[in-house]
Amino acid sequence: MKNLLVDKKSGENILVKIKDVIIGGPEKVIISGPCAVESLDVMTEIASALKEAGIDILRGGAFKPRTSPYDFQGLQEEGLKILREAADIAGLPVVTEVVDIRDLEEVLKYADMLQVGSRNMYNYSLLKEVGKLKVPVILKRGMSATLKEWLYAAEYIMNEGNFQVVLCERGIRTFENYTRNTLDLNSVAVIKQKYRIPVIVDPSHGTGIREIVPQMCLAAIAAGADGLIVESHVRPDNAISDAAQTIKIETLVELQKKVKLLQSLNL
Ligand code: PEP
Ligand code: MN
Numbered sequence: 001m002k003n004l005l006v007d008k009k010s011g012e013n014i015l016v017k018i019k020d021v022i023i024g025g026p027e028k029v030i031i032s033g034p035c036a037v038e039s040l041d042v043m044t045e046i047a048s049a050l051k052e053a054g055i056d057i058l059r060g061g062a063f064k065p066r067t068s069p070y071d072f073q074g075l076q077e078e079g080l081k082i083l084r085e086a087a088d089i090a091g092l093p094v095v096t097e098v099v100d101i102r103d104l105e106e107v108l109k110y111a112d113m114l115q116v117g118s119r120n121m122y123n124y125s126l127l128k129e130v131g132k133l134k135v136p137v138i139l140k141r142g143m144s145a146t147l148k149e150w151l152y153a154a155e156y157i158m159n160e161g162n163f164q165v166v167l168c169e170r171g172i173r174t175f176e177n178y179t180r181n182t183l184d185l186n187s188v189a190v191i192k193q194k195y196r197i198p199v200i201v202d203p204s205h206g207t208g209i210r211e212i213v214p215q216m217c218l219a220a221i222a223a224g225a226d227g228l229i230v231e232s233h234v235r236p237d238n239a240i241s242d243a244a245q246t247i248k249i250e251t252l253v254e255l256q257k258k259v260k261l262l263q264s265l266n267l
Contacts, residue, residue: 032228033058037080037083049234053249054256094110098115121149128156141167169184180209200226233247
């Protein structure tokens with residue numbers, strides 16, 4: 001079976017629009033923010049710093065799909081309200097994850113863009129529900145999904161009428177365990193060459209190591225990614241969730257300059 005809806009032969013490249021931001025066009029889009037929404041004060045501080053840095057979209061998880069049930073599960077509805085308030089104060093659009101089909105309505109009240117996480121890439125009923133909406137969505141690659149399975153997951157959403165889908169490579173599980181995941185940039189090169197759906201890269205979950213996040217961001221852009229999603233925090237060591245892979249906003253500012261430089265090379 002062919003991936004009919006996403007194949008370049010089936011139409012123009014898809015552009016995904018989130019307020020004034022376009023993913024899949026000439027500009028590389030940077031999405032950033034903490035792994036989890038922690039409090040209004042911290043979220044507002046981060047959002048304002050990111051706006052100042054020129055970041056395009058704010059991220060933050062209110063519903064956290066944690067591997068361990070004993071880890072922080074997110075502030076849930078309270079987190080959504082905080083995220084929206086911080087984003088509005090800063091003047092940024094916001095993306096957040098929907099983990100459960102039963103939370104969809106609530107999440108939609110606050111989010112400009114939805115994220116379907118790695119653990120839910122195979123949740124076809126959630127994908128179909130998201131497909132019935134008109135809201136843009138980031139579809140992360142399942143941690144053990146092949147490229148084909150991931151494309152089919154995107155088509156589960158698109159088949160219902162929602163073509164506002166952005167793929168996100170976030171690394172896959174391999175025998176390598178020095179890094180949290182193995183960031184598969186092959187997928188990015190293939191998608192850009194053969195498919196018409198935008199793809200962004202998440203080197204935070206892709207590596208799990210903050211020291212190598214900037215280099216892998218640049219590698220992703222060199223591979224052709226339409227943008228990046230990066231976990232950042234004003235005080236990364238204090239981040240409640242995923243501190244080890246969270247970078248400082250200052251690091252993001254430096255990185256952004258290099259992304260622009262790389263983009264100007266038109267690789
Ligand atoms: C996230 O981006 O917050 C997240 C949980 O990522 P993933 O679904 O890729 O593990
Ligand atoms: Mn995280």
